[in-house]
Amino acid sequence: MAPVRNIAEPDESLRTHLRAATMAAHDLLDHAMQAASGWQTRADYARFLALQHAARAPLEDWLAAHAPADLCPPPQTPLLARDLAALGLELPAPAPVLTLSSPDAGTALGTAWVLAGSALGNRAIAKQVARIGSGEWPVAFLGDDAMMAFWQGLRLRIEQPAAPGEAEGATRAAEAVFAHFLEVAENSQSVETTPESLPA
Ligand code: HEM
Numbered sequence: 012m013a014p015v016r017n018i019a020e021p022d023e024s025l026r027t028h029l030r031a032a033t034m035a036a037h038d039l040l041d042h043a044m045q046a047a048s049g050w051q052t053r054a055d056y057a058r059f060l061a062l063q064h065a066a067r068a069p070l071e072d073w074l075a076a077h078a079p080a081d082l083c084p085p086p087q088t089p090l091l092a093r094d095l096a097a098l099g100l101e102l103p104a105p106a107p108v109l110t111l112s113s114p115d116a117g118t119a120l121g122t123a124w125v126l127a128g129s130a131l132g133n134r135a136i137a138k139q140v141a142r143i144g145s146g147e148w149p150v151a152f153l154g155d156d157a158m159m160a161f162w163q164g165l166r167l168r169i170e171q172p173a174a175p176g177e178a179e180g181a182t183r184a185a186e187a188v189f190a191h192f193l194e195v196a197e198n199s200q201s202v203e204t205t206p207e208s209l210p211a
Pocket residue numbers: 026030037040041044045124125126127128129130131132133135136188189192
């Protein structure tokens with residue numbers, strides 16, 4: 012595997028740099044999430060939503076406390092809670108708190124990029140979920156238009172080179188956020204939901 016660069020090339024856009032630096036982590040996470048939950052059955056899909064809720068809750072709390080408003084993606088945990096409730100499930104236990112490094116602009120930017128960029132994958136997953144669930148499974152989270160709108164705004168900001176310090180901080184934060192999701196996926200038994208009624 013090629014060594015990961017935390018330092019961006021001077022003419023490289025921040026988005027290109029972040030994608031290259033975290034490509035392997037994203038692939039690992041994609042596989043781990045499909046192994047831990049996936050979305051082939053209603054019960055799988057409920058586990059997927061629970062895992063997303065557990066992983067995102069501490070990150071949304073961190074952003075709300077430390078990030079400027081333009082780097083706070085629309086919270087997804089209320090949408091995940093709504094989808095879980097529609098499936099007859101309660102909220103999962105929260106994941107361990109993630110400690111991000113010092114709250115500078117790069118840290119918030121890298122964290123916001125991972126959370127908002129995942130909306131691209133969510134669109135692809137939503138199509139599969141619509142097909143597998145015959146259009147009956149709730150998709151408030153996967154189909155969130157507000158997150159997609161936030162993503163479009165963020166793209167304008169990251170499709171240009173960032174200041175070196177900011178790129179470094181953003182990369183470190185993005186790596187930490189992927190590692191956090193991976194940890195939650197690998198310990199997914201800790202985010203089991205309490206079924207009010209067993210999903211089919
Ligand atoms: C669950 C399985 C997942 C699948 C199948 C998946 C799939 C995808 C796909 C198809 C893309 C678009 C690639 C492209 O257009 O070049 C993408 C991009 C991305 N995903 Fe995922 N993803 C998954 C999980 C996640 C998770 C959990 C996160 C966040 C923690 C995440 C973060 C991102 C980011 C940051 C991008 C890149 C955004 C950019 O292009 O700047 N993904 N993913």
